[in-house]
Amino acid sequence: MGGSNFGLAAACSFVAVAAVLGSLAPAAAASPEQGKRLAQSHCARCHAIEKAGDSPLTIAPPFRQLHERYAVETLEEALAEGIVTGHPDMPEFQFSASEVGDFIAFLKTLE
Numbered sequence: 001m002g003g004s005n006f007g008l009a010a011a012c013s014f015v016a017v018a019a020v021l022g023s024l025a026p027a028a029a030a031s032p033e034q035g036k037r038l039a040q041s042h043c044a045r046c047h048a049i050e051k052a053g054d055s056p057l058t059i060a061p062p063f064r065q066l067h068e069r070y071a072v073e074t075l076e077e078a079l080a081e082g083i084v085t086g087h088p089d090m091p092e093f094q095f096s097a098s099e100v101g102d103f104i105a106f107l108k109t110l111e
């Protein structure tokens, strides 16, 4: 009886480890440094992308405030499909899937 219980416990912890590794893998692949470079080249002329400071364009929200409005993950879809805020000052962007991951990872460093 003891033996079969041990086997079950071992099988369960294997599943748990696999689940954790599976959910961490994409996040580990994303690079906040790369995301910051994207922000610097595409967004920084209007948005503040640092932990402090005002946006160059006053009406553009500093990126560190985005997470106060919504979970930054909700931007994933918008970034992949092309953000359209309906504001004429903001051009439409379309990021690749890996760029989106990098960018979200960068936004999380600002929280």
Ligand code: HEC
Pocket: 039, 042, 043, 044, 045, 046, 047, 057, 059, 060, 061, 066, 069, 075, 083, 085, 086, 087, 089, 090, 091, 093
């Ligand atoms: C030419 C200036 C400009 C650039 C470049 C720019 N933005 Fe914006 N962005 C704005 C302005 C202005 C607003 C405010 C729009 C509004 O509130 O109507 C805004 C708002 C936003 C919002 C908030 C939308 C919302 O509804 O909460 C996000 C997210 C955003 N920008 C992301 C980005 C990203 C990501 C980049 C770079 C890939 C970028 N922006 C580049 C001007 C810009």
